[in-house]
Amino acid sequence: MDNLRKGFPVLEQYIYLNTAASGLLPEKVWEFRQGHDMDFLIQGSILKEKQGELLAKVREAVGRFFHCEPNRVALVPNFSYGFNSFLESVPADSKFLLLKDEYPSINWPVNSRNFETVFAEINETLEANIIEKLQAEKPDYFCFSIVNYIHGIKLGFDFLKKLKADFPEVSLIADGTQFCGTEDFNFDESRIDVLISSAYKWMNAGYGNGFMLFNHEIQKKISPKHLGFGSLQGKYKTHEGNFIGKFEPGHQDTLNYGSLKIAIELIEKIGISSIQQQIGHLKNLARKRFMKAEIIEKWMGEREDFSSIFNIKGDEKLFKKLRENDIIVSQRGNGLRVSMHYFNSEKDLNRLFSVLGI
Structure with a gap:
């Protein structure tokens, strides 16, 4: 799904898992x-x-x-x-x-x-x-x-x-x-x-x-x-x-x-169905890995309806570690909020999993 990443220059510098805080500005919107x-x-x-x-x-x-x-x-x-x-x-x-x-x-x-x-x-x-x-x-x-x-x-x-x-x-x-x-x-x-x-x-x-x-x-x-x-x-x-x-x-x-x-x-x-499919694929991958590592609440991970926003266990030290590895997330509640949109990829998630050590 690399074609879905086109038009978002931020993705050339960072693994951006922070749409829940601020969406990216597409080149098409910037041109307008x-x-x-x-x-x-x-x-x-x-x-x-x-x-x-x-x-x-x-x-x-x-x-x-x-x-x-x-x-x-x-x-x-x-x-x-x-x-x-x-x-x-x-x-x-x-x-x-x-x-x-x-x-x-x-x-x-x-x-x-x-x-x-x-x-x-x-x-x-x-x-x-x-x-x-x-x-x-x-x-x-x-x-x-x-x-x-x-x-x-x-x-x-x-x-x-x-x-x-x-x-x-x-x-x-x-x-x-x-x-x-x-x-x-x-x-x-x-x-x-x-x-x-x-x-x-x-x-x-x-x-x-x-x-x-x-x-x-x-x-x-x-x-x-x-x-x-x-x-x-x-x-x-x-x-x-x-x-x-x-x-x-x-x-x-x-x-x-x-x-x-x-x-x-x-x-x-792009097609909202394609967007929904890509988000669904990524959030399912993330949920399985997060639940296996026990870094999200069990009852939250087991809900039938869930989004691509996850609050994982983590502190200021882990937040800084992710930022040092060019992974952008937010500190929210008692943990770190990770959110993935259609322009994200399995490669992004694998990099996150690697830094998290899960």
């Missing part, structure tokens, strides 16, 4: 960004006269890729902005179910608004813990990451669909930042009410761009309040009830959102 700013330098406002057309194409690309009508796609700079905007839209007496040790950008904004909040434990009975809390506490919203940022635990879509069928009154609000771009995903079939994601990780779109996907039902339940001149600018806003415009109150950055469009087109050119 160079051209865009050159046009802005030369054309000034003439370029910006076309921004409505460009942003409509970005929205359509996101909708096409994730199987969601473009009039239900909002373009936001990152997950945190979108999630905070969402929280400003819900009634003050709402009740939330969260996961303990979840991504801080989920739990902190909820807690800061003093919503009534209950928590489910992340452990070997995660799904049962969630169901128990839903039955006992009857929250209005369940907010969660599809893939957890520390140890890569994934909530499967069969489980989420059953959850929605059994608890239809609970709105599912998902963070897709550690998931989107790793496999084919049909939003409308997922039964998730709102999916919010930054695109700088697994979609390799650079920083400053993200998106929100809404189903039809949630639009009847929340009342977004953000408004500005941008709320009525462009296709899908002025004649669609202005729902998504309330998540886009200001001027949108054509450089960053244009980068998202190019990144999606690159994924589509």
Whole structure:
């Protein structure tokens, strides 16, 4: 799969197993960004006269890729902005179910608004813990990451669909930042009410761009309040009830959102099925070796649904050793987070295994 590595110069210098921290910038996206700013330098406002057309194409690309009508796609700079905007839209007496040790950008904004909040434990009975809390506490919203940022635990879509069928009154609000771009995903079939994601990780779109996907039902339940001149600018806003415009109150950055469009087109050119297959191959190899060496939690390794993010046992000394061998990972939680994307290879993993001595 060496052809999948083309266009990522970082891979010529490092074994990059750190997409969970920051995705790489593909040459195709870099070329777009160079051209865009050159046009802005030369054309000034003439370029910006076309921004409505460009942003409509970005929205359509996101909708096409994730199987969601473009009039239900909002373009936001990152997950945190979108999630905070969402929280400003819900009634003050709402009740939330969260996961303990979840991504801080989920739990902190909820807690800061003093919503009534209950928590489910992340452990070997995660799904049962969630169901128990839903039955006992009857929250209005369940907010969660599809893939957890520390140890890569994934909530499967069969489980989420059953959850929605059994608890239809609970709105599912998902963070897709550690998931989107790793496999084919049909939003409308997922039964998730709102999916919010930054695109700088697994979609390799650079920083400053993200998106929100809404189903039809949630639009009847929340009342977004953000408004500005941008709320009525462009296709899908002025004649669609202005729902998504309330998540886009200001001027949108054509450089960053244009980068998202190019990144999606690159994924589509490679083929999301090919990407999913390569990631699946690598994560299966890694899981077997990590479990044999007993450097990941046994229950995590035995889960049916799992991602290509692993938290292996390791300290500062091992982190420095890996960096000295040009292997890039992150320190997260109580260990080292290793994450592999489609541009990684068996050779990368074998080098990691060798340095780890497993």
